[in-house]
Amino acid sequence: DAGVIQSPRHEVTEMGQEVTLRCKPISGHNSLFWYRQTMMRGLELLIYFNNNVPIDDSGMPEDRFSAKMPNASFSTLKIQPSEPRDSAVYFCASRPLAGGADTQYFGPGTRLTVL
């Protein structure tokens, strides 16, 4: 199994530009999570999908952030317009079932730098 795949691995952009991060979950997994990791705030859950439907987006910082999951094998996290404070590592994770005991499998992350 290839694991969770994220692209790009690194992204450098200028303030005001649109950024799109991509995630391919593990095949057969029904749940998908987007996290953000920073030194100051640690790991934060941004949004959670179950069977392609957004269940909880209360962690999305503001309207500049949006996420979609058009099918079971693909999700995007978009930031428009980007700001320097969005610089962070963004992780995607997937899980087989919607249960609390199930393991979340993390991708390698996308390191975003907004200049």
Next chain:
Amino acid sequence: AQSVTQLGSHVSVSEGALVLLRCNYSSSVPPYLFWYVQYPNQGLQLLLKYTSAATLVKGINGFEAEFKKSETSFHLTKPSAHMSDAAEYFCAVSGGTSYGKLTFGQGTILTVHP
């Protein structure tokens, strides 16, 4: 509401010494507890998890953790540290009706000296 506190943002040990990383949790429902490890420039990898079966949980790379309800703790241990154990370790809790949302601690960076 759930929360996790990891005591000590940095822990340093000598190779061959005992590793002890502390985690205390707060949960209004019976929790599921996880330890993840993150190596530099990589994603998080599951070390072990507690899901209400045995209270002593064994994981990969020789790590284990014990769930102690009375102390609301889930400390991670390894009898003998190896240089390859140097990484950041995260404790996380889930449970209740929040669809299994993981709440992470702030992480503990483990340094292993030769």
